[in-house]
Amino acid sequence: MPSIYQLKPAFQGLLRPFVRALARAGATANQVTVAAVLIAFAVGAALLACPRREVLLLLPLALFLRMALNAIDGMLAREHGQMSKLGAVLNELGDVVADVAMYLPLALHPEFPAVPVVLVAVCAVVVEMTGVVGVQIGASRRYDGPFGKSDRAFAFAALGLLLGLLLGLGVPGGAWIGWLLWLLLAASLWTVVNRARQALAEVAGKEGAA
Template sequence: MPSVYDLKPRFQALLRPVVNVLAHAGITANQVTIAAVILSFIGGALIVWQPNAAWSLLILPLVLFLRMGLNAIDGMLAREHAQQSKLGAILNELGDVVADAALYLPLALLSNILPALVVLVVLLATVSEMMGVVAVQIGAKRQYQGPMGKSDRAFWLGAMALALGLGTPFGAWVNWLLMVVVLLLLVTIINRAKGALKEVIQSKS
């Protein structure tokens, strides 16, 4: 199924000059990973402080975009500049789910939103990333299937916050959007499980 993740190669190509500059400056992939998590906590804290203010909602898409760039940069530093490490792999996987929780859970404080839906989105997002990692334990590659991977979540939740921050009236559409995200996260978990199992079966045939 199509995913925003499919655009990653083009995004990486745009960032490569920046990555080269950072590598020559001695910046490491792990430092960039940690910076992305810290940025997420700052963004989430600002939303907690003023959950219904337009400016705090507009911060979310900005932070998500910057975080997406940092996530691409840390991976490129690791792969293209010989910075891959076991610690880096741990920080990368943990950083993603922690940063998601830090950024998205504060949305539960918005007026008229169903907090349970926000919590469910964060929970299923964590499970979907765990499913991608668990694939490695059964002999498959890390799974990244959509339709609601990390980049897709950032796109839809960022678009929601942008619309609200720009003055779009809060309505039932917000909770319906969250319900759709929940359903697509369930599909994502299933797709990643099926992809891992299919890969293992093909490798043994």
């Protein structure tokens, strides 16, 4: 199923010279992972502290930076001999903690309906844990779409940019924000089902070939 995650190799290619420079400077994958989580908490705190519409423009900037850091930590780990069990734990937990820290505060922001925001944030955790469960049953870590981590980041970045610009110009929000969030929730639930199905199919294929 198509997902923005499929663009990751091209994105990594653009970042590779910078990653090499970081490795030469002594930066570690775990440091980068923790930095991405701290950025998410900082943005979440800003969303809580500031009800002004302009603060929503932090979302596209922070989410792009976070996705870059997530790609960088993986490249440092794989390509520069920094893979570790601690890193694997930080990577998986960091993703879901950062998602919750950045998206959940939107439930208290005046432009967003609380219920769908909370449900999307909770479902984001379920989506990523479903991908991890694949490993437990003998499949690979599943990244199937249509609404994985990268897709969520793109959707919320676009929403933050759109609302920050339109509302900053005096264009009012409306029910469409809620309807869009419900669509994102439906896409998240579809992703949970798709990842579980693909993991089971992968295991069945291995058993059939054995």
